Amino acid sequence: MFVQFSTWDIVRNLLDAGKWTLALSLIAFVLGGIVGLAILFARIASNRVLQAATKAYIEVFQGTPLLMQLFIVFFGLSLAGIDVSPWLAAAAGLTLFTSAYLAEIWRGCVEAVPKGQWEASATLALTYPQQMRHVILPQALRIAIAPTVGFSVQVVKGTAVTSIIGFAELTKTGSMLANATFEPFLVFGLVAAGYFALCYPLSLYAKSLERKFHVAR
Amino acid sequence: MSLVKIAGLHKHFGTNHVLKGIDLEVASGDVVALIGRSGSGKSTLLRTVNGLETIDKGELVVDGTALHDGRGDLRALRQKVGMVFQQFNLFPHLTAGQNVMLAPTVVKGTAKAEAEDIAKEVLLKVGLSDKFDSYPDQLSGGQQQRVAIARALAMRPKVLLCDEITSALDPELVSEVLAVVRQLATEGMTLIMVTHEMRFAREVGNKLIFMHHGRIHESGDPKTVFAEPQTPELANFIGAVQSA
Numbered sequence: 001m002f003v004q005f006s007t008w009d010i011v012r013n014l015l016d017a018g019k020w021t022l023a024l025s026l027i028a029f030v031l032g033g034i035v036g037l038a039i040l041f042a043r044i045a046s047n048r049v050l051q052a053a054t055k056a057y058i059e060v061f062q063g064t065p066l067l068m069q070l071f072i073v074f075f076g077l078s079l080a081g082i083d084v085s086p087w088l089a090a091a092a093g094l095t096l097f098t099s100a101y102l103a104e105i106w107r108g109c110v111e112a113v114p115k116g117q118w119e120a121s122a123t124l125a126l127t128y129p130q131q132m133r134h135v136i137l138p139q140a141l142r143i144a145i146a147p148t149v150g151f152s153v154q155v156v157k158g159t160a161v162t163s164i165i166g167f168a169e170l171t172k173t174g175s176m177l178a179n180a181t182f183e184p185f186l187v188f189g190l191v192a193a194g195y196f197a198l199c200y201p202l203s204l205y206a207k208s209l210e211r212k213f214h215v216a217r
Numbered sequence: 218m219s220l221v222k223i224a225g226l227h228k229h230f231g232t233n234h235v236l237k238g239i240d241l242e243v244a245s246g247d248v249v250a251l252i253g254r255s256g257s258g259k260s261t262l263l264r265t266v267n268g269l270e271t272i273d274k275g276e277l278v279v280d281g282t283a284l285h286d287g288r289g290d291l292r293a294l295r296q297k298v299g300m301v302f303q304q305f306n307l308f309p310h311l312t313a314g315q316n317v318m319l320a321p322t323v324v325k326g327t328a329k330a331e332a333e334d335i336a337k338e339v340l341l342k343v344g345l346s347d348k349f350d351s352y353p354d355q356l357s358g359g360q361q362q363r364v365a366i367a368r369a370l371a372m373r374p375k376v377l378l379c380d381e382i383t384s385a386l387d388p389e390l391v392s393e394v395l396a397v398v399r400q401l402a403t404e405g406m407t408l409i410m411v412t413h414e415m416r417f418a419r420e421v422g423n424k425l426i427f428m429h430h431g432r433i434h435e436s437g438d439p440k441t442v443f444a445e446p447q448t449p450e451l452a453n454f455i456g457a458v459q460s461a
Contacts, residue, residue, distance in 0.1 A: 120308070123295060123298075124368070134319055
């Protein structure tokens, strides 16, 4: 009954699982970005209720461990009678987590645009949406690129936590392989290398963007 | 009939009563210089004229568009009132030409080709027709400020507000900006300016207003007011400015 795993078998399985890590990261980042943008607009709106609600949203997701958020999504929805697969729970949990952080990062970028830009565009009789669209967001976007790419590293590493609710990404597959092969050091070394291979290029890219936009206008 | 009419205007910042009942009329073609110590309320008064500062009480009318106790059509008001700032506040991600074209196209819905003609015309007026495609950070401070003036002029304002527009400039760049303002004044543009350039205020202005503790303390023709200050506060202020 014993299956013998060669090193290549381990690597092959991990590469396969790595695809799920990558897919989950992408989905969390894209959906989290879309939700995060909506949160951002509510957060900086003049409506006090929207401000307070989104502030609370951001505080909750920043002030609790990602693992608890996943548990609540996964088990909470089951309790409510909605059967969610680990895959769906992982994607939903990470999307919420990502949206809260991105909204907060982007709020900082919008606030980094000098007050004089608001005043000059208001003086020219632009409406709030026009100010946003033509003056504020184009400048905030330049500021936001580097920290946003930098945060994507956190999203990739955050996917590891979804192994706990049974989603078979890189870390979960790693622990199954470690149990089967009794070679945890080799297996988890390779798992770590996999994360590093995903994250390091992103870090480098964020650094180069930071330099580029630091010298440019 | 006056172009700008301010009556019984009051403004607070929290518990600080910064404008304590301002009455002021500006006729079309007037060049008004607002002077006074920092904290006297001169910048705040200027900024109420296009609604950058809200008005707690009183009336403001510009060319028929009125704000009563701070309420009214702010955007209609702002289309009649242009403003130039101490820090230029050009949009750094847009070229000089795009800076000038933005408001006419976005706010007034002017066609792009027409807005481009307007931009070329106003940039020519400020002597920068060759800088249409330059970004703000490729221009000197004086050039940036002239683009800012052109940007305001492109909206065809009835009044142009100037808030210490030479204070952030290196001394050798001040004269090129003042030359543009002087030219606007001779062409009949209505100007209200907060300035520290006393000689310029006397030479170009036809009305001088000395603000003190949130009130208009003294006003009149610049030449007479400077020569014969009626209050010790203004005499002190003129003395302090001249010895500086």
